[in-house]
Amino acid sequence: MILRRVGTLFDRVRAELHRSFTEEYSSRETAGSFSLGVFITMLPTLGTGLLAFVVLAWAFERINRIAMFASVIVFNPVVKWGVYGTSFTLGTFILGPVPGVSPSSVSLAAGPAIVTRLVIGNLILACVAAGVSYVAAHRAVAAYERRELGVVSAVTGAVGDDGPADDSE
Structure with a gap:
């Protein structure tokens, strides 16, 4: 009974992914939605x-909700710590070190300068990642539309679907 429910759930997920990638949204809308999600x-x-x-x-019906929310899986809280560290490093490279702050001594007075470096670096990284993710998502969805990439099968297979994956739904 549980296996049947799980199988039904996977079938619904597969059908929704297929509909999202091929019927409801264009590859550009899906890629744009994922890219916007990555940026945010x-x-x-x-x-x-x-x-x-x-x-x-x-507010916008042409946003592919599945693609936008998928970016949360990619940039989850564990990964974001690395993004923040890289952002601060990039901001410090661009704006220079925070005056009067060393790794061993940080005061609350330096907060605005540290946040500025973090945000500057983060905006640059977010723009780069959004551009790269748009290209990657567009190519993946376009390949799926041509049936060269079994995205739905790969996703449902990764979460444990033991049944045969059929992309022709």
């Missing part, structure tokens, strides 16, 4: 990016 997810929003996702999904 990479910013230091302290979790409010998910609220932005909900507002954007509600």
Whole structure:
């Protein structure tokens, strides 16, 4: 009984992914939605990016919600610490070190200078990642549309579907 329910759930997920990739949205809309999600997810929003996702999904019907929310899987909280470290390093490279701050001594007075470096670096990284993710997502969805890439089969296979994957739904 549980296996049947799980199988039904996987079939619904597969059908929804297929519909999302081929019928409801163009490859450009899907890639743009994923890219927008990557941009928002990479910013230091302290979790409010998910609220932005909900507002954007509600306000614009041409946003592929599945693609936009998939960016959260890619840039999850574990990965974001690395993004923040890289962002601060990039910001420090561009703006120079924070005056009067060393790795062993940081004061609250240096907060605005540190946040400025973090945000500058983060905006640059988010723009680069959004551009790269647009190209990658567009190519993947276009390949799926041509049936050269079994994205739905790969996704449902990765989550444990033991049944045969059929992309012809």
